[in-house]
Every structure is written in C-alpha cells, then in structure tokens.
Amino acid sequence: MAALRDALIETMLLEEKQFRRQLPDLVETHQLRNVDSDTADESPTDILQSLDALTSGSVTPFERKTIRKMVRLGMAPLGLTLTGPAYQDNPVRYATQTFQEMTGYSLATLRGENLRLLQGPATNPDAIATLQEGIDIWERRTVELWNYRADGTRFRNRVTIVPLTGPDGSITNWLGVQKAIDTAED
Numbered sequence: 518m519a520a521l522r523d524a525l526i527e528t529m530l531l532e533e534k535q536f537r538r539q540l541p542d543l544v545e546t547h548q549l550r551n552v553d554s555d556t557a558d559e560s561p562t563d564i565l566q567s568l569d570a571l572t573s574g575s576v577t578p579f580e581r582k583t584i585r586k587m588v589r590l591g592m593a594p595l596g597l598t599l600t601g602p603a604y605q606d607n608p609v610r611y612a613t614q615t616f617q618e619m620t621g622y623s624l625a626t627l628r629g630e631n632l633r634l635l636q637g638p639a640t641n642p643d644a645i646a647t648l649q650e651g652i653d654i655w656e657r658r659t660v661e662l663w664n665y666r667a668d669g670t671r672f673r674n675r676v677t678i679v680p681l682t683g684p685d686g687s688i689t690n691w692l693g694v695q696k697a698i699d700t701a702e703d
C-alpha cells in the first residue's frame with residue numbers, strides 16, 4: 518500500500534493535463550477497480566455538479582483544479598483530503614468519498630473543520646506534534662495515529678500530509694492521504 522500511497526501523491530501533484538494522461542497507468546498498475554480512468558470524460562458530472570452547489574465562490578481556482586483531480590480518485594482505496602489555507606488553520610475544502618466512508622463524516626460536515634476533529638483520548642500527542650511540525654516548515658510527514666469516526670468508534674489511521682505549491686509558488690494548501698490500518702485491537 519505504501520507504493521500506491523506514493524503513486525497517488527505523485528499523480529495528484531501533476532498538472533491537470535499530465536494527470537489525465539497518467540491516470541490510466543495508475544489505475545492499471547495498482548488495479549484500482551473503482552477508479553474511472555476514462556480520460557475522454559473530463560467531467561465526472563454528478564459529483565462536480567453537486568460540488569459546484571457546495572463550493573460556489575468559496576474555492577480558489579487552484580483548489581478547484583485540485584478538487585477536480587481528487588474527484589477522479591474519489592473511490593480509490595485511500596482517502597484524499599484538501600485543506601487550506603494554512604494561516605486559517607487548514608479547514609477542509611474537499612474530502613473524497615472513500616474518506617467520508619472511512620470516517621462516517623459527510624463532506625458537508627467536514628467542510629470548514631480542521632481534521633483534528635478526528636482525534637480523541639487515545640491519539641498519540643507525538644504523532645500530532647509530528648504533523649504540526651511538518652505544517653510549520655512546509656514538509657511532507659507521515660504518521661500513524663488513533664482517530665475516531667463520527668459514531669465514536671476508533672481506528673488506526675495512517676496519514677500523509679503533503680504541501681501543495683500554488684500557481685504563485687507559495688504554499689497555501691495541503692493534501693492529506695489517509696488509510697485505515699487493520700489492527701488486532703480494533
């Protein structure tokens with residue numbers, strides 16, 4: 518799964534046109550059965566339309582481009598989240614279907630929230646500090662920590678956060694990649 522995580526991140530970092538070109542490869546290499554790699558279809562209509570209703574006026578063009586890519590990967594086996602701006606405490610801008618299913622939170626609920634809302638009593642403070650440090654110095658970090666679903670059950674979450682460089686070269690947004698890890702305890 519580590520290979521898929523890295524491949525997803527590298528693909529997400531591609532500019533839109535290259536992203537569309539790369540998608541079929543990603544789907545085939547990692548057998549992503551739920552991801553539609555049809556690059557001719559540029560508008561996964563239903564999701565984007567409902568997203569329009571949800572986000573009109575409140576997302577930057579860069580966020581919009583990023584969300585378009587995330588929508589294509591919405592059913593990938595790892596969750597994807599977009600947050601920003603960092604100076605406003607990284608509120609969620611978008612979260613994929615997989616992430617919503619994994620946590621039990623709808624996009625409507627997640628939007629505007631910092632993802633620390635998933636944390637609770639068993640969450641390791643060292644892991645939180647590692648994420649905080651990555652955000653402070655704009656570097657990628659991966660941690661494993663206890664998170665809690667909307668129904669209160671906990672799961673082991675492996676989280677990678679990746680700084681995203683916008684069109685003007687500055688980092689305002691972050692990409693999150695999340696996966697619930699099987700544990701004997703859970």
Ligand SMILES: Cc1cc2nc3c(=O)[nH]c(=O)nc-3n(C[C@H](O)[C@H](O)[C@H](O)COP(=O)(O)O)c2cc1C
Nearest residue numbers: 600607632633635645648649676678691692693695
């Ligand atoms: C893109 C992104 C995704 C994140 N995903 C998670 C997550 O799934 N679970 C979690 O516990 N924290 C997640 N975080 C970390 C928290 O949002 C927060 O940055 C962390 O708790 C450290 O900050 P704090 O000490 O102010 O809480 C994510 C952060 C970013 C930027």
